[in-house]
Amino acid sequence: MKESEKVSWEQGRCTAQQGRLQSQKLMVWLMLLVSITYMVYTLKLVSVSTSTSSTCKQGPLIMKHVVSSNGTEWAEGSSRQYFRSGKGKRREKTELRHVVFGIAASSKLWEHRKNYIKIWYKKDKMRGVVWLDDRVKTDPNEGLPQTKVSTDTSNFVYTNKLGHRSAIRISRIVSETLRMGLKDVRWFVMGDDDTVFVTDNLLRILNKYDHNQMYYIGSLSESHLQNIFFSYGMAYGGGGFAISYPLAKALHKMQDRCIQRYPSLYGSDDRMQACMSELGVPLTKEIGFHQYDVYGNLFGLLAAHPVTPLVSLHHLDVVEPIFPNATRVEALQRLAIPMKLDSASLIQQSICYDKQRRWTISVSWGFAVQIFRGIFTQREMEMPSRTFLNWYRRADYTAYAFNTRPVSRNPCQKPFVFYFSKAKYNSTLQQSVTEYDRHLVPNPECRWQMADPATIDKIEVHKQRDPHLWDRAPRRNCCRLMKTNKTGIMKIDVAVCRDGEFSEPSN
Numbered sequence: 001m002k003e004s005e006k007v008s009w010e011q012g013r014c015t016a017q018q019g020r021l022q023s024q025k026l027m028v029w030l031m032l033l034v035s036i037t038y039m040v041y042t043l044k045l046v047s048v049s050t051s052t053s054s055t056c057k058q059g060p061l062i063m064k065h066v067v068s069s070n071g072t073e074w075a076e077g078s079s080r081q082y083f084r085s086g087k088g089k090r091r092e093k094t095e096l097r098h099v100v101f102g103i104a105a106s107s108k109l110w111e112h113r114k115n116y117i118k119i120w121y122k123k124d125k126m127r128g129v130v131w132l133d134d135r136v137k138t139d140p141n142e143g144l145p146q147t148k149v150s151t152d153t154s155n156f157v158y159t160n161k162l163g164h165r166s167a168i169r170i171s172r173i174v175s176e177t178l179r180m181g182l183k184d185v186r187w188f189v190m191g192d193d194d195t196v197f198v199t200d201n202l203l204r205i206l207n208k209y210d211h212n213q214m215y216y217i218g219s220l221s222e223s224h225l226q227n228i229f230f231s232y233g234m235a236y237g238g239g240g241f242a243i244s245y246p247l248a249k250a251l252h253k254m255q256d257r258c259i260q261r262y263p264s265l266y267g268s269d270d271r272m273q274a275c276m277s278e279l280g281v282p283l284t285k286e287i288g289f290h291q292y293d294v295y296g297n298l299f300g301l302l303a304a305h306p307v308t309p310l311v312s313l314h315h316l317d318v319v320e321p322i323f324p325n326a327t328r329v330e331a332l333q334r335l336a337i338p339m340k341l342d343s344a345s346l347i348q349q350s351i352c353y354d355k356q357r358r359w360t361i362s363v364s365w366g367f368a369v370q371i372f373r374g375i376f377t378q379r380e381m382e383m384p385s386r387t388f389l390n391w392y393r394r395a396d397y398t399a400y401a402f403n404t405r406p407v408s409r410n411p412c413q414k415p416f417v418f419y420f421s422k423a424k425y426n427s428t429l430q431q432s433v434t435e436y437d438r439h440l441v442p443n444p445e446c447r448w449q450m451a452d453p454a455t456i457d458k459i460e461v462h463k464q465r466d467p468h469l470w471d472r473a474p475r476r477n478c479c480r481l482m483k484t485n486k487t488g489i490m491k492i493d494v495a496v497c498r499d500g501e502f503s504e505p506s507n
């Protein structure tokens with residue numbers, strides 16, 4: 001082990017020296033390349049800007065199609081909502097009716113797991129099929145997707161000692177769903193029976209991509225080791241992934257032969273990735289899909305979500321309920337309230353300061369608000385705190401493929417947590433007021449001479465609904481303290497940052 005490490009290190013140094021010699025030559029080439037690119041680009045820019053300016057003149061920022069007299073269709077408003085396709089064909093926004101969900105389930109766990117599907121699935125607006133290993137009792141009034149028993153796969157070879165051969169059945173769900181011949185399908189979206197989708201945000205992601213091309217969209221595991229064992233190029237099935245129609249079609253033609261070439265793989269998603277690799281289609285990473293390969297409390301991850309829409313949550317049976325004093329299903333039902341009001345902003349973080357009392361306040365909209373004594377910088381607060389354990393049930397910060405921060409041991413730095421309890425919505429103004437109640441756990445004694453956040457019982461967050469949040473460049477919202485005379489209540493306004501505004505940590 002040591003020897004081989006040394007060898008590879010020496011080799012590394014060698015190439016570094018050669019690299020230095022070559023770098024001068026490279027610089028000359030690079031400068032040449034840059035100047036040529038610049039010339040080409042300026043020429044192109046001129047032609048692009050003329051064509052866009054004519055689109056912009058079309059009128060007010062309302063989403064609608066305008067058919068000009070010569071039959072060319074134009075998309076008005078945000079250019080990300082519509083694209084013009086090459087052949088002059090209309091390309092409308094992808095809606096739920098264009099998506100078919102393929103849900104991997106087992107008959108044994110169905111009675112319990114179906115409750116997770118009920119949280120997000122809307123039978124009248126969505127199409128979906130639950131693929132099972134055996135028949136289950138169904139009741140059409142439950143509003144669940146139709147159930148189907150997967151075709152027999154016992155003639156496929158499965159040689160992995162650790163896994164289960166149901167992986168083969170599950171990896172064929174996309175192909176089997178495609179063969180049902182449903183009309184007007186643009187995307188097949190895979191998930192497990194313990195995956196909860198935020199479907200509005202799923203659409204926001206899918207609308208970034210052209211469904212007429214081959215896309216494989218999803219995300220990795222939180223666990224660095226899992227990603228090494230499986231692949232850093234694999235969409236983890238529990239977090240869910242999307243496959244565009246043309247890719248599903250190409251896959252179904254070759255998948256059964258492909259699967260036979262990988263009998264030793266562990267799961268369904270690595271089989272899928274192997275076939276994607278044969279088709280030459282890489283994973284398009286969208287980090288709002290969450291596999292959540294962790295144990296314990298998701299709090300740290302949900303309180304500091306990356307600046308991207310929340311698309312899915314998974315492993316909900318593995319982690320603790322996301323709200324205290326609630327069952328897992330009840331907790332998710334509670335999260336569904338803000339999800340309905342302002343899905344784009346769900347669990348989006350904003351960070352601000354109470355300058356007088358010297359507190360740092362972190363809002364995860366619709367989930368929780370934290371008050372910390374003292375001033376923490378934004379770059380600290382945007383890192384998830386390690387309230388969870390890794391996939392091997394250890395507290396190990398090297399285990400993750402992203403930055404985390406430790407839970408502070410200083411008794412004064414233990415945050416005061418307020419969990420979402422209820423919401424009011426004014427539909428005329430499109431404004432929500434979400435309420436967060438303090439989690440009543442004893443905070444350790446603190447000797448710092450400063451205001452005690454325990455005097456606050458309730459936090460109100462005022463926010464304008466913002467369905468176009470993700471049509472703009474990603475940016476955290478700003479939060480501001482509002483004046484209030486009521487004792488025990490803190491009022492916070494969360495909104496798009498004003499021109500020149502940002503949250504400055506004061507000393």
Ligand SMILES: *[C@@H]1O[C@H](CO)[C@@H](O)[C@H](O)[C@H]1NC(C)=O
Pocket residue numbers: 054068069070071072
């Ligand atoms: C069609 O109409 C649009 C908008 O009026 C115009 O910009 C475009 O050049 C026309 N295309 C053709 C082929 O005439």
Ligand SMILES: *[C@@H]1O[C@H](CO)[C@@H](O)[C@H](O)[C@H]1NC(C)=O
Pocket residue numbers: 325440
């Ligand atoms: C937990 O929930 C129950 C029932 O909803 C409620 O009666 C009880 O007061 C709650 N306990 C805490 C500590 O919030």
Ligand SMILES: *[C@@H]1O[C@H](CO)[C@@H](O)[C@H](O)[C@H]1NC(C)=O
Pocket residue numbers: 425426427428429
């Ligand atoms: C919404 O706000 C407006 C303006 O403040 C108010 O007149 C209206 O009564 C509110 N509607 C609801 C349902 O609270």
Ligand SMILES: *[C@@H]1O[C@H](CO)[C@@H](O)[C@H](O)[C@H]1NC(C)=O
Pocket residue numbers: 483484485
């Ligand atoms: C708070 O109280 C002061 C003095 O009693 C009063 O003038 C002010 O209008 C109140 N502000 C709010 C927001 O209620």
